[in-house]
Amino acid sequence: DAGVTQSPTHLIKTRGQHVTLRCSPISGHKSVSWYQQVLGQGPQFIFQYYEKEERGRGNFPDRFSARQFPNYSSELNVNALLLGDSALYLCASNVRVGTYEQYFGPGTRLTVT
């Protein structure tokens, strides 16, 4: 079975630009969460979506937004990029809200210059 997939793998952007990151959960999983992992730190929760609705939001500015599609895939959008947005962006899926074992994709490594 395919695991969580994310695209692109790597991305380089300049300050002020926007970026869209994509995630496809494991087949049958309806919940997708997004995390930001800065080098040397643990992942930090950004959003969770289930059945196309936002079910949780971490402490991130409004420049960060996300959505989930009918096929349960998801996009994370970041506007007005800052140098501090450089990080590994991880997507995790689980079967449904309330099941806490998450499975992560390989991540998108974003570099902002």
Add this chain to the structure above:
Amino acid sequence: RKEVEQDPGPFNVPEGATVAFNCTYSNSASQSFFWYRQDCRKEPKLLMSVYSSGNEDGRFTAQLNRASQYISLLIRDSKLSDSATYLCVVKPPNTGNQFYFGTGTSLTVIP
């Protein structure tokens, strides 16, 4: 105060050694706890959930101490392949579906 705190290490141990990591959490009402393993420049992978009664999976044992609000991971008979960063994860109540990760503890097993 951080929700989850871990000693970042690094821990450098010889093959065959036993090593233990601790993690403390701030919200006493937290109910769900996990250990994840993350290899360099890779995604975190679930190692094991942590149950109130403690649980064991081969060489790995996880324990929860609610009174002191800490979680531990014990690795026996360390292998070279155990070298990785170990992340402690806590889900407090009433936070939607937000999970809190520690900064991770780095382990290197030396031949």
